[in-house]
Amino acid sequence: MRILIVDDDAGIRKTTGMAVELMGHQVELAPGGARALKIIGEEPCDVCFLDVNLVGENGLDLLEKIQKAQPGIVPVMFTAYANISTAVEAMRRGAFDFIPKPFTPDQIRQVLGKIERERKLEQRVRQLESQLTAGAPEIDFESTEPAMQRALQIVFKAAETQATILLLGPSGTGKSVLAREAHRRGAQRDGAFVTVNCPSLSRELLESELFGHVRGAFTGAVGDTTGKVAAAEGGTLFLDEIGELPLEIQPKLLRLLQEREYERVGEPKVRRANVRVIAATNRDLEAEVKAGRFREDLFYRLNVINVALPPLRGRPGDLTRLADAALQFFGAGMGKRVKGFSPEVVEAFARYEWPGNLRELRNVIERAVILSSGEEIAMADLPEQFSSCGGSAVQVGSPVTIEQLENEHIRRIVASAKSLELAARTLGIDPATLYRKRQKMAGGQGSAE
Numbered sequence: 192m193r194i195l196i197v198d199d200d201a202g203i204r205k206t207t208g209m210a211v212e213l214m215g216h217q218v219e220l221a222p223g224g225a226r227a228l229k230i231i232g233e234e235p236c237d238v239c240f241l242d243v244n245l246v247g248e249n250g251l252d253l254l255e256k257i258q259k260a261q262p263g264i265v266p267v268m269f270t271a272y273a274n275i276s277t278a279v280e281a282m283r284r285g286a287f288d289f290i291p292k293p294f295t296p297d298q299i300r301q302v303l304g305k306i307e308r309e310r311k312l313e314q315r316v317r318q319l320e321s322q323l324t325a326g327a328p329e330i331d332f333e334s335t336e337p338a339m340q341r342a343l344q345i346v347f348k349a350a351e352t353q354a355t356i357l358l359l360g361p362s363g364t365g366k367s368v369l370a371r372e373a374h375r376r377g378a379q380r381d382g383a384f385v386t387v388n389c390p391s392l393s394r395e396l397l398e399s400e401l402f403g404h405v406r407g408a409f410t411g412a413v414g415d416t417t418g419k420v421a422a423a424e425g426g427t428l429f430l431d432e433i434g435e436l437p438l439e440i441q442p443k444l445l446r447l448l449q450e451r452e453y454e455r456v457g458e459p460k461v462r463r464a465n466v467r468v469i470a471a472t473n474r475d476l477e478a479e480v481k482a483g484r485f486r487e488d489l490f491y492r493l494n495v496i497n498v499a500l501p502p503l504r505g506r507p508g509d510l511t512r513l514a515d516a517a518l519q520f521f522g523a524g525m526g527k528r529v530k531g532f533s534p535e536v537v538e539a540f541a542r543y544e545w546p547g548n549l550r551e552l553r554n555v556i557e558r559a560v561i562l563s564s565g566e567e568i569a570m571a572d573l574p575e576q577f578s579s580c581g582g583s584a585v586q587v588g589s590p591v592t593i594e595q596l597e598n599e600h601i602r603r604i605v606a607s608a609k610s611l612e613l614a615a616r617t618l619g620i621d622p623a624t625l626y627r628k629r630q631k632m633a634g635g636q637g638s639a640e
């Protein structure tokens with residue numbers, strides 16, 4: 192944390208400053224209000240130790256000015272025994288705690304520990320709140336599909352390390368959801384999970400969003416900002432759609448990944464970052480490198496652990512379970528007694544391409560629950576694009592090869608069975624044969640490296 196110590200006693204400033212630095216924090220020292228306000232004006236601090244009894248200044252007035260200048264700062268008062276009542280008044284006005292003089296480094300350590308714990312709790316509450324308001328069906332990290340099982344296995348294993356993870360896969364396959372889960376399972380789980388959406392901003396704004404900027408760095412930069420790398424300190428920085436990161440910013444990201452260093456826009460000071468990076472893209476990064484739109488060195492740096500999430504059409508064994516979970520969720524949320532899907536809908540789901548993947552599945556089912564009037568979701572509750580999937584083009588007697596007929600039969604049985612074992616039993620083959628046949632049908636699609 193960045194910590195400001197305001198005390199008119201040079202000895203206390205120095206010894207406390209050294210102790211706090213040894214605890215791993217960055218320290219700023221000020222003998223009085225003017226210097227203190229200048230320091231936080233230049234760059235916000237996380238915590239401010241403030242002497243109640245400054246010579247020629249009223250500690251309570253200064254507390255108010257500091258809180259006004261930087262609303263998020265956590266003030267802690269230093270107080271002589273005789274001034275305890277003033278310190279109590281300071282707490283009434285928003286100070287976090289007070290420490291009676293003379294104090295030991297251990298007392299400072301305890302207060303800082305308490306502040307860090309509260310900050311982490313606040314972050315966790317914010318995270319949970321955003322999950323609740325998202326109103327989403329429960330996230331499902333199970334799979335009966337080998338490609339997805341392997342992808343999950345690699346991500347969960349890598350999550351325990353500090354390694355950069357690159358998630359690949361079409362839109363809606365769950366890359367962001369999985370990145371959040373990797374953060375939750377990692378050593379940095381108590382830190383923040385901060386998302387940067389690479390394509391959403393201009394190059395200049397994106398650079399400043401990532402690294403922060405100082406006042407006057409560019410037109411419109413009216414104040415200082417700290418940036419998302421700083422916000423993710425001790426946590427995870429999730430770079431969504433990394434394939435669209437402008438070329439000019441790529442060397443800066445490479446430096447962050449390699450040296451753990453960065454600079455704010457318009458400031459030469461080198462800062463260090465302790466963040467875990469997870470990146471995702473639906474683009475073919477190797478093709479982007481060949482086309483000269485993505486730096487090769489950055490690609491190799493990102494590509495340490497590379498996981499490809501299969502599209503939903505490559506996960507027929509998971510489709511029914513995911514669809515059922517979404518149905519339960521939206522049915523309960525809307526107070527509707529929808530128990531399942533009609534056989535035509537099950538078939539249409541199995542035949543549909545799902546270009547929007549899990550996101551589309553969730554949206555289609557939410558819409559269907561809103562429209563449904565019976566106990567089952569019917570074809571009429573699905574959007575237009577499903578109408579051509581209702582009846583199978585491949586039927587017994589159709590002018591197709593035996594292999595096409597077999598593939599279609601396997602697809603449908605797997606889509607409606609509760610597990611691959613049960614599907615194999617219905618088909619009258621052993622699970623290993625079913626596995627091989629499905630690998631062949633998928634043509635190696637959706638493998639994770």
Ligand SMILES: Nc1ncnc2c1ncn2[C@@H]1O[C@H](COP(=O)(O)OP(=O)(O)OP(=O)(O)O)[C@@H](O)[C@H]1O
Nearest residue numbers: 329330331332362363364365366367368549550553
């Ligand atoms: N494991 C999962 N279980 C259930 N639903 C999921 C899961 N993963 C994703 N979803 C659903 O799919 C939606 C899209 O997921 P997510 O945003 O992670 O996809 P994405 O691959 O990052 O997409 P994009 O590339 O468009 O950003 C989620 O909001 C959620 O509704």
